[in-house]
Amino acid sequence: MTVPAETDNDLEALRRKLGFRAWHRGTREADLLIGSFADRHLPEFDAVALGQFQALLKENDPDIYDWMTGRSPVPPEHDNPVTVALRQFRFPSAS
DSSP, rough: OOSSSSSSHHHHHHHHHHHHHHOOOOSSHHHHHHHHHHHHGGGGOOOOHHHHHHHHHHHHHHHHHHHHHHOOOOGGGGOOOOHHHHHHHHHHTTO
């Protein structure tokens, strides 16, 4: 029998941690954008998506905002389904 790398309890704990971090970014604008996104999407994220979101949260708010608005390209390490979903969440016509 194979033991899963992360249990449901581990994933729930990570979801709670990331949700808190998403709402406590440092700027109200980032809190609203990223926190609202987290509220909507964290419950459905699997372990891979949670890892992608966790990596994104390590970035600076101005950089994330520039990626979301298209002011600068999304770097390859963040070019993933989570970042695409975040862009579409805030800017429905963004790809």
